[in-house]
Amino acid sequence: MTKVTMTVNGKAVSAETEGRTLLVQFLREGAGLTGTHVGCDTSQCGACTVHVNGQAVKSCTIFAQDVAGAEVRTIEGMAHADGSLNPLQQAFNDCHGLQCGFCTPGMVMASAALLANNPRPTEAEIRHGLEGNICRCTGYHNIVKAVLQASGQTDTQGVAAE
Amino acid sequence: MQSFDLVKPSTLAEAVSALAADGAQALSGGQTLIPVMKQRLAAPSVLVSLGGIAEMRGVAAAQGVLRIGAATPHAAVAREAAAHYPALAKLAGGIGDPAVRNRGTIGGSLANNDPSACYPSAALASGATIVTNRRQIAADDFFQGLFTTALQEGEIITEVQFPIPERAAYVKFEQPASRFALTAVFVAKYANGVRVAVTGASNDGVLRWKAAEERLSANFSASALSDLNLSGADMMADLHGSGDYRAHLAKVLTGRAVAAS
Ligand SMILES: Cc1cc2nc3c(=O)[nH]c(=O)nc-3n(C[C@H](O)[C@H](O)[C@H](O)COP(=O)(O)OP(=O)(O)OC[C@H]3O[C@@H](n4cnc5c(N)ncnc54)[C@H](O)[C@@H]3O)c2cc1C
Ligand code: FES
Ligand code: FES
Numbered sequence: 001m002t003k004v005t006m007t008v009n010g011k012a013v014s015a016e017t018e019g020r021t022l023l024v025q026f027l028r029e030g031a032g033l034t035g036t037h038v039g040c041d042t043s044q045c046g047a048c049t050v051h052v053n054g055q056a057v058k059s060c061t062i063f064a065q066d067v068a069g070a071e072v073r074t075i076e077g078m079a080h081a082d083g084s085l086n087p088l089q090q091a092f093n094d095c096h097g098l099q100c101g102f103c104t105p106g107m108v109m110a111s112a113a114l115l116a117n118n119p120r121p122t123e124a125e126i127r128h129g130l131e132g133n134i135c136r137c138t139g140y141h142n143i144v145k146a147v148l149q150a151s152g153q154t155d156t157q158g159v160a161a162e
Numbered sequence: 163m164q165s166f167d168l169v170k171p172s173t174l175a176e177a178v179s180a181l182a183a184d185g186a187q188a189l190s191g192g193q194t195l196i197p198v199m200k201q202r203l204a205a206p207s208v209l210v211s212l213g214g215i216a217e218m219r220g221v222a223a224a225q226g227v228l229r230i231g232a233a234t235p236h237a238a239v240a241r242e243a244a245a246h247y248p249a250l251a252k253l254a255g256g257i258g259d260p261a262v263r264n265r266g267t268i269g270g271s272l273a274n275n276d277p278s279a280c281y282p283s284a285a286l287a288s289g290a291t292i293v294t295n296r297r298q299i300a301a302d303d304f305f306q307g308l309f310t311t312a313l314q315e316g317e318i319i320t321e322v323q324f325p326i327p328e329r330a331a332y333v334k335f336e337q338p339a340s341r342f343a344l345t346a347v348f349v350a351k352y353a354n355g356v357r358v359a360v361t362g363a364s365n366d367g368v369l370r371w372k373a374a375e376e377r378l379s380a381n382f383s384a385s386a387l388s389d390l391n392l393s394g395a396d397m398m399a400d401l402h403g404s405g406d407y408r409a410h411l412a413k414v415l416t417g418r419a420v421a422a423s
Binding site: 018019020023041042043046049055056057058061065066077104110112114120129131132133 | 170199209237262264265396
């Protein structure tokens with residue numbers, strides 16, 4: 001076992017790891033942050049998406065020891081300090097961008113990374129940017145609306161169902 | 163997944179010596195290897211991460227050649243190659259999804275040589291040189307069939323050198339669930355001729371379509387291909403498409419790549 005330390009949502013977190021310990025296990029079992037979900041464990045669904053040094057990654061497809069020392073952000077680090085939702089989370093709420101909520105942590109983290117790189121994405125860019133995130137419930141429609149709203153593009157009337 | 167030790171050297175020399183250990187294997191972005199290890203199709207006893215080796219990362223162009231460090235992620239190639247070799251940058255920006263592109267690397271993709279992967283077609287169509295810690299390998303000699311390359315035990319790709327073409331394009335017909343190529347074609351036009359590489363088609367992995375190269379070298383237009391046909395007999399056939407379907411797609415996509423270049 002090797003002790004790994006990372007900065008998770010601004011706080012130093014340490015846990016004992018094996019070589020095969022995945023980042024998502026480090027977060028869920030080591031740091032007790034169970035907001036990051038495992039949907040497929042085969043690198044397909046994006047439910048486990050977190051930010052490592054500012055970039056969206058699938059935490060089920062990274063070994064914890066390979067990112068020792070990194071700055072990690074998870075869904076638990078997205079709300080404001082007083083616990084109120086940030087504008088992107090609020091937009092998911094307002095637009096009904098979630099139903100069962102299982103995919104939502106990954107959707108929010110992937111959307112946040114998308115907006116950081118492209119603050120006013122088109123609908124097509126949002127759909128393309130969220131290709132790595134699968135949702136079984138919403139049909140994506142309201143997720144796209146939420147990201148448009150969060151980017152200040154409130155006229156979401158034109159969003160067509162696919 | 164079976165247990166193993168992970169080491170993360172900061173120089174190429176340390177990585178080479180770590181890979182000499184019994185059962186050692188290179189880990190780059192892990193976007194192929196980790197899923198394969200979860201399925202227990204690979205069980206290395208030591209994984210040597212290449213992610214901490216600064217000398218293996220980066221994109222640089224000089225004297226008509228684009229050099230990409232083997233551990234450079236797809237997302238970085240998409241950004242940094244755009245000004246030098248737009249067709250290659252576009253290919254990199256179309257691999258998988260953003261999270262895969264932030265981790266997966268060019269060296270890992272070439273070493274893996276998946277028959278439906280994108281980068282092998284760019285390397286083959288560009289006549290790229292694959293540089294390792296031991297030697298330089300021409301792309302024509304590097305790809306040796308399904309998941310098979312010229313790499314020897316413990317050999318590491320350090321860099322890939324792409325001669326920059328006059329014109330080029332990559333056209334991918336996506337398998338929508340995996341986003342790998344159902345079939346895809348890379349066409350590159352150089353002063354001394356045109357090269358055409360087809361991925362996601364042959365049972366032997368990426369291939370050059372030499373008949374099309376000859377035609378296009380004489381007349382660089384989609385119409386030059388009109389009476390050419392690839393045989394579907396040696397093509398992959400699965401629930402997504404028959405061999406004949408893939409052979410037909412390869413021809414259509416070659417024409418589109420010529421038009422898009
Ligand atoms: C959801 C998803 C979608 C994808 N879609 C696409 C797609 O559309 N097109 C596409 O082409 N690919 C796709 N991929 C594969 C992706 O591009 C991988 O990143 C790539 O195939 C492997 O690169 P890696 O850096 O992750 O390598 P790893 O997984 O770390 O390694 C792969 C293999 O290469 C070896 N290796 C790694 N680096 C080196 C090196 N420098 N020298 C020698 N050997 C080395 C390893 O030992 C291992 O055997 C997808 C993957 C996923 C998970
Ligand atoms: S759990 Fe990581 S991609 Fe599905
Ligand atoms: S809300 Fe249920 S999977 Fe997306």
